[in-house]
Amino acid sequence: xxxxxxxxxxxxxxxxxxxxxxxxxxxxxxxxxxxxxxxxxxxxxxxxxxxxxxxxxxxxxxxxxxxxxxxxxxxxxxxxxxxxxxxxxxxxxxxxxxxxxxxxxxxxxxxxxxxxxxxxxxxxxxxxxxxxxxxxxxxxxxxxxxxxxxxxxxxxxx
Amino acid sequence: xxxxxxxxxxxxxxxxxxxxxxxxxxxxxxxxxxxxxxxxxxxxxxxxxxxxxxxxxxxxxxxxxxxxxxxxxxxxxxxxxxxxxxxxxxxxxxxxxxxxxxxxxxxxxxxxxxxxxxxxxxxxxxxxxxxxxxxxxxxxxxxxxxxxxxxxxxxxxx
Amino acid sequence: xxxxxxxxxxxxxxxxxxxxxxxxxxxxxxxxxxxxxxxxxxxxxxxxxxxxxxxxxxxxxxxxxxxxxxxxxxxxxxxxxxxxxxxxxxxxxxxxxxxxxxxxxxxxxxxxxxxxxxxxxxxxxxxxxxxxxxxxxxxxxxxxxxxxxxxxxxxxxx
Amino acid sequence: xxxxxxxxxxxxxxxxxxxxxxxxxxxxxxxxxxxxxxxxxxxxxxxxxxxxxxxxxxxxxxxxxxxxxxxxxxxxxxxxxxxxxxxxxxxxxxxxxxxxxxxxxxxxxxxxxxxxxxxxxxxxxxxxxxxxxxxxxxxxxxxxxxxxxxxxxxxxxx
Numbered sequence: 001x002x003x004x005x006x007x008x009x010x011x012x013x014x015x016x017x018x019x020x021x022x023x024x025x026x027x028x029x030x031x032x033x034x035x036x037x038x039x040x041x042x043x044x045x046x047x048x049x050x051x052x053x054x055x056x057x058x059x060x061x062x063x064x065x066x067x068x069x070x071x072x073x074x075x076x077x078x079x080x081x082x083x084x085x086x087x088x089x090x091x092x093x094x095x096x097x098x099x100x101x102x103x104x105x106x107x108x109x110x111x112x113x114x115x116x117x118x119x120x121x122x123x124x125x126x127x128x129x130x131x132x133x134x135x136x137x138x139x140x141x142x143x144x145x146x147x148x149x150x151x152x153x154x155x156x157x158x
Numbered sequence: 159x160x161x162x163x164x165x166x167x168x169x170x171x172x173x174x175x176x177x178x179x180x181x182x183x184x185x186x187x188x189x190x191x192x193x194x195x196x197x198x199x200x201x202x203x204x205x206x207x208x209x210x211x212x213x214x215x216x217x218x219x220x221x222x223x224x225x226x227x228x229x230x231x232x233x234x235x236x237x238x239x240x241x242x243x244x245x246x247x248x249x250x251x252x253x254x255x256x257x258x259x260x261x262x263x264x265x266x267x268x269x270x271x272x273x274x275x276x277x278x279x280x281x282x283x284x285x286x287x288x289x290x291x292x293x294x295x296x297x298x299x300x301x302x303x304x305x306x307x308x309x310x311x312x313x314x315x316x
Numbered sequence: 317x318x319x320x321x322x323x324x325x326x327x328x329x330x331x332x333x334x335x336x337x338x339x340x341x342x343x344x345x346x347x348x349x350x351x352x353x354x355x356x357x358x359x360x361x362x363x364x365x366x367x368x369x370x371x372x373x374x375x376x377x378x379x380x381x382x383x384x385x386x387x388x389x390x391x392x393x394x395x396x397x398x399x400x401x402x403x404x405x406x407x408x409x410x411x412x413x414x415x416x417x418x419x420x421x422x423x424x425x426x427x428x429x430x431x432x433x434x435x436x437x438x439x440x441x442x443x444x445x446x447x448x449x450x451x452x453x454x455x456x457x458x459x460x461x462x463x464x465x466x467x468x469x470x471x472x473x474x
Numbered sequence: 475x476x477x478x479x480x481x482x483x484x485x486x487x488x489x490x491x492x493x494x495x496x497x498x499x500x501x502x503x504x505x506x507x508x509x510x511x512x513x514x515x516x517x518x519x520x521x522x523x524x525x526x527x528x529x530x531x532x533x534x535x536x537x538x539x540x541x542x543x544x545x546x547x548x549x550x551x552x553x554x555x556x557x558x559x560x561x562x563x564x565x566x567x568x569x570x571x572x573x574x575x576x577x578x579x580x581x582x583x584x585x586x587x588x589x590x591x592x593x594x595x596x597x598x599x600x601x602x603x604x605x606x607x608x609x610x611x612x613x614x615x616x617x618x619x620x621x622x623x624x625x626x627x628x629x630x631x632x
Contacts, residue, residue: 070547
C-alpha cells in the first residue's frame, strides 16, 4: 500500500476543531477507529456550510447527496479522551460525479502532531435511487476553491 | 425516582445473547451507557422476528414503525469487553398505540448478575408523518403472548 | 410514569449548541434515540469545562469519574438531519456522591421547541474499582452554582 | 487507487452473519459508512474466538492487542434496514508484528451481492504503551490457517 501525501496544518483547506468525549473512545483508552469517520463527516459538512454550499441545500434543490464510495484511513498516533483535535479538509481531485477529499486529524496543541489521515471519495448520487449523478456546478466550482491556488483542477470525465 | 421491578432471568419473555466488542466500550473500560439502548433495539427486533411479527413487516404492510417515546435506564453493574450479555425482553403494558417493554441485561455466566434494566415505551407512529397510530391487532395480540400467562392484559385507550 | 418538569430555554444553566449529522440519524430520517445520550455527554462535559472544573481534571487529581447511574429520557419531537440543537443543562439535585442533571434538547430556531428531556443521575466513582466516592468539594460547590439562585441546595447524605 | 481483489463468498475464511438494525443506518436509508468498521470488528473478533485464539486471551496472557493501523473500504452497494449481511474474513498478509485482513460484506440472500470490501491492517501493540510488538506465535500460526491451503505465507520482517 502506498502512503498518503504527508499533510501539514500549514496547507490550505478547511479546519474543524472537535473535542474527544467518552462516546468517541473505547476500552483501549483511545479513539475507536471507526469514529474518525464520524469526525470526518462533521468536518466536511461544516466545510460545505462555511463555503456557503451546504450539503442539505444540494439535497433540497437537486435531490442529490454525497455518499462515501471509498475511504482510506491511516492511523498514526492515538487520540485520547479530552484531546482537542483539528480536522483539516481539502480536495485532492474533483471529477464530474465524484470528489476525493483528504481529511487529516491533528492535535490542536503544537506541534500539531498528525493523528490520522483519511482519503475519502464521495460520489454524488440521487437520493431517490442512489444512482450516480453530476455534481451541480455551484458545488463543484466552490469545492475547487477550497484547495487554494495550487489545488486540483476540475477533471472532465466524459 | 422509583425503582424498576427487579427482573430475573427466570421470568418469561424473550432472550437475546450478545457479545461486548470494543465498539461498545469507552475509555472507562466498560460499556458506554448509550450503547445499552443499541443492544436493546437489537434484542426487541429479534423478539418480534421470532414471534413471527417482524418490525419491518409492520412498516411494509401499514407504513407504521415503533418509535421510542420514553426510556428509563438503571445501570447496576458494568459490562466489560468480551462479556457475553443476555437481554431479556418482556411487555409491561400494552395500550392501543403504545407498548412498554422491560428489557434487562444480565451476565451470561451464572449467577446471571443483572447489569442494567431498561423500561422502554414504544409509540406506534406512521413513518410518513410521525403521527400516533393504533398498533395493528396482529402485533398487539402477539406481543401480549410474550408476557406469558401472568402478563399484562391489553388496556383499551379510548 | 410521572413527567419531567417542563424545561424552557429561559431558565438558568448551561447551553451547548450542536448540529445533527448523518452519524446521528437513522433510517426513520430522525435522530436515533440513543444518540441523545451522546449529545448530552458532550454538553455536560463542556458545562464542567466552562465552569472551570473539567471532568478530566477530577480524574487526574482524584482518580474519580462521573458515571451514569440512571437515565430517563422523554422524546417529544424528532430532530432531523442538519438541525441545530441546543442542549440546556442544569442540576436538579446534588448529593454527597451523586448529582442529578436535567438536560433538555431544543430547536435552535425560535420558538425553541423542546425535542427531548433527559434526567441523568451521575454517580461519582473511583476509576480504579468503580466504587462510589464523595464528589470533591470544588466540583460539588461549583456544580451548585450552575443552578442559579433558585437552584438545588446541597443535600447531605450521611 | 487500485481495487481490491474481487471477493466471493466461495473462498475460504471465516463467515459471520449479522442483521442491520436502526442503529446501523442513517437518514439516507442505508447503513452509515463508518458502521461497516463496527461490523468488521465483530466479525474478526468472532473469527479469532472460533479459531480458539480469542483476542481477549492475547491481552490477558501478553498484554497485547490488535489495533487498526490502516483501513481501506470500498462501498459497492448499499445495505439497508433489516438486511442480513455476511462478513467474510480472511488474511491477506501476515507479518511479524501486523496482519492484513480482507473483510468483505455480502447479502445473505443469493446471489450474495458484494456490498462492501474492507482491507484492514492490524498492528500488534502493547496495551501499556501502544508500542509495536511481535504477534505471539500461536496467534500468528493459527491466523495463517484461516486462509486455507492457498493462503498467505508468513513473511518475516527482520
